[in-house]
Amino acid sequence: MTFPASIQAPRAVLFDLDGTLADTAPDLAAAVNWLRTERGMAPTPYSVLRPTASAGARGMIGAAFGLAPGDDGYEELRLQWFERYQSNMAVHSTLFDGIVTLLQGIEDAGMAWGVVTNKPARFTDPLIPQIGLAHAGCIVSGDTMPHAKPHPAPLLEGARRLDIAPGDCWYVGDDLRDIEAGRAAGMLTVACAWGYCGAIEPQDWGADVLCATPLDLLELLLNVTRAAESTYI
CATH class of the missing domain: 1.10.150 (DNA polymerase; domain 1)
Structure with a gap:
């Protein structure tokens, strides 16, 4: 796991869906x-x-x-x-190992989380509850906004629905366009190496953080949260 030496704790974490939260x-x-x-x-x-x-x-x-x-x-x-x-969209699709623990840890830490995907709503809406993500704080599909990722509009809409400033959000994805969208939205970007990743290696995307597993991301979130809390003691 790689990340900047100085990193701010988020108030919310937004996730891509396919290849990030779910193995579809x-x-x-x-x-x-x-x-x-x-x-x-x-x-x-x-x-x-x-x-x-x-x-x-x-x-x-x-x-x-x-x-x-x-x-x-x-x-x-x-x-x-x-x-x-x-x-046949939920026959073999499941959440990646560690995602349930990651999301529970985010909630326990008092953070919000949501889904921002390029998947059209005709698929997202029925799939989300079938794979155990119905408790997401927001769901933004690929056709929710006039533009899909790598345009920042869907991520900005996710932050708006959570009523949290984009700069207080992290965006997690398994594709270069996820990192491009997150950067354009003013969010800290997390490349997840456990996803599909495509032809370009995730370490070459220019993400702020590179995590090998969902539990690595949870560890980072908890560490930066503890560090933020310690400044008030």
């Missing part, structure tokens, strides 16, 4: 491999699909079919993938 890649991958099977194609190896999971349909279809938005056939695949995934 198995169901995302299953949906796109269903599309391949329907077309008489062999499944794409999970090891190829998993690193692209944070990019949703764009990542899955790109890895499985080599198509990008604007390419012929992409939109048809995207719509079919949406339908298949929506019907």
Whole structure:
């Protein structure tokens, strides 16, 4: 775990969803491999699909079919993938090890927490309660605001819903655009190496903090909270 020598305790921690709080890649991958099977194609190896999971349909279809938005056939695949995934989004998806303990520790320390994801609300709204995150202080989906991450608008909306200044929030994510969005919103940024991370190594994202596990993040939060409390003694 790496972090600045001087770091302020937050009043709230905002999290990305896919690859940060929840391991949703198995169901995302299953949906796109269903599309391949329907077309008489062999499944794409999970090891190829998993690193692209944070990019949703764009990542899955790109890895499985080599198509990008604007390419012929992409939109048809995207719509079919949406339908298949929506019907099977919580079959194998679970919270990462340590997330329950992390969130409980945040609450016990008197901090708020919430979810800010690029996942559309049609998926976020039903998935959140099924995987045990219904007690989030706020949920901002990819289509809640006119712009999605890496634009800072969704993070600023999350802070507004919690009634906490953006500068008093940390943002935690497993993708470069999470760090870009958090930085643009004026939040301390945390790169979580336990997530999907994509093609660029998380240590190269320019995050303020790099954590290997959710429990590492909890340890840091508790340490900076104790340090802040000690200044008032």
